[in-house]
Amino acid sequence: MGSNTVFRKMVIHMKPSVIVLFILLTLCIAFPAMAQVDLAGNWAIRQHEDWQERGPGPDVVNYLGLPINDEARARALSYSATAISVPERQCIYYPPHYIMLGPFGLRIWSDVDANTGTIRAWNLGGWIDRSIVTIWMDRRPQPPEDAPHRFGGFTTGVWEGNTLTTHTTHVKEGFLRRNGAPTSDQATMTMHISRHGDTLTIAAIIEDPIYLTEPYILSRSWQLDPTAPNITNVAAPCVPAAEANLKEGDVPHFLLGKNPFVGEVTRFHNIPVEAVLGGAETMYPEYRKKLKDSYVAPERCTRYCCGWGGAPGNPAPGLTCITDGGGPK
Numbered sequence: 532m533g534s535n536t537v538f539r540k541m542v543i544h545m546k547p548s549v550i551v552l553f554i555l556l557t558l559c560i561a562f563p564a565m566a567q568v569d570l571a572g573n574w575a576i577r578q579h580e581d582w583q584e585r586g587p588g589p590d591v592v593n594y595l596g597l598p599i600n601d602e603a604r605a606r607a608l609s610y611s612a613t614a615i616s617v618p619e620r621q622c623i624y625y626p627p628h629y630i631m632l633g634p635f636g637l638r639i640w641s642d643v644d645a646n647t648g649t650i651r652a653w654n655l656g657g658w659i660d661r662s663i664v665t666i667w668m669d670r671r672p673q674p675p676e677d678a679p680h681r682f683g684g685f686t687t688g689v690w691e692g693n694t695l696t697t698h699t700t701h702v703k704e705g706f707l708r709r710n711g712a713p714t715s716d717q718a719t720m721t722m723h724i725s726r727h728g729d730t731l732t733i734a735a736i737i738e739d740p741i742y743l744t745e746p747y748i749l750s751r752s753w754q755l756d757p758t759a760p761n762i763t764n765v766a767a768p769c770v771p772a773a774e775a776n777l778k779e780g781d782v783p784h785f786l787l788g789k790n791p792f793v794g795e796v797t798r799f800h801n802i803p804v805e806a807v808l809g810g811a812e813t814m815y816p817e818y819r820k821k822l823k824d825s826y827v828a829p830e831r832c833t834r835y836c837c838g839w840g841g842a843p844g845n846p847a848p849g850l851t852c853i854t855d856g857g858g859p860k
Contacts, residue, residue: 567690568726570653573762574637574753581751583835585634588709591792594809595802603713603742604808608790610711613775613783622769624682626705628720629661631735631749633709636762639731644669653688653695659766666697674701680716695724707737707747712809715741729755745811799834801827 578586594607614620630637638656642665643649655664662683674685684702688695699720707714718739725732730752737747777783785791796807803825812818 567695568693570639570695570724570726570731571641572639572755573757573759574639574731575756575759575762576634576636577752577754584632584708585751587835588634590796590799591710592790593710593796593807594708594712595796595806595813597707597712597809598743598745598747598811598814599707599712599809600742600744604810605787606713606742607711608793609784609787611783611785612710613777616774617777617781617783618771618773621771621774624657624703624705625661626682626702626714626718627661627664627684627686627699628707628714628718628735628737628749629705630655630664631733631751632706633658633661636756636759637731637753638762638764640764654764656763657683657765659769663765664699666695684720691723693725695722697722697724707739707742713742714739717741718743731755745814747814799829801829 576585583589591612592608594604599607615623625633635658640654640656641650642652642654644651649668651667651669653666653668655666657663662681664683664686666686666688668688671687673687678685678701680701680703682703684699686697686699688697690696699722702714702716702718702720704716704718705714706712714737718737718741720738721736723734725734731754732750732752734748734750737743737749739747775783793804793807796802797804803822806813806818806822812821
């Protein structure tokens, strides 16, 4: 008796419910779980998007658009950038959301389970100042609340259609912006990672019960570039060195009310100090109505006026930087 005949007799004598289950199991075997989208590759930043934030960095005191509370603002105003020149702080990593804040590209690769052939985890590559972020896809449970907090945090992921949604906990304290605006070790981050052809977009939602009064939402994009230089799984080891003329025991900081950079953004752009100091209200378009009577646009641009590079010799493609001998316009 042929195998096809045996198979038909088996099906004939099955109950309808068993037949349905048999078909579903057959489909599961025939079609392995979809990988949804392949995220692997070298993803390079493109400086046309938030170029100051991702390039030279934000102004020293500029918390505009950050939903920080009074405690976070006080801590940010005490921050001196010289602190990261202290040898013991030079090699401290930023938290995982630095993926969204930093000036670097991104390498993504997967870890495959050798027994099942399924993707066990996705990895977002580290850099000299950030750790690898591993996104576990095997439905492992979240660590207990008092488990160690690591620079890479603990992240799980699940596919929602073609978007990989992740959730990160157990991070170390760090910065929400590269000017001292803080995040605590209780912060969490949800990312929605989507690929559209050669463009990768990550929308992140950062929540922090210690320093934020509302969730902070960021969106950044990268472009697939197999030839992009200096994008690795991890960068060369950090080696501390003498970077500033500091005396032994110095702790760079500003005392309460003594930060000399509070008025810098106001001087450059006429933005009122109350807006520069941030808060949830400054995130929303409606805040412009509150400033309409106090804000006067400057007569000319005096800083970061010449494209992505911020200098006459390095304008953005297609832009011409005009100077009059007294600086760029």
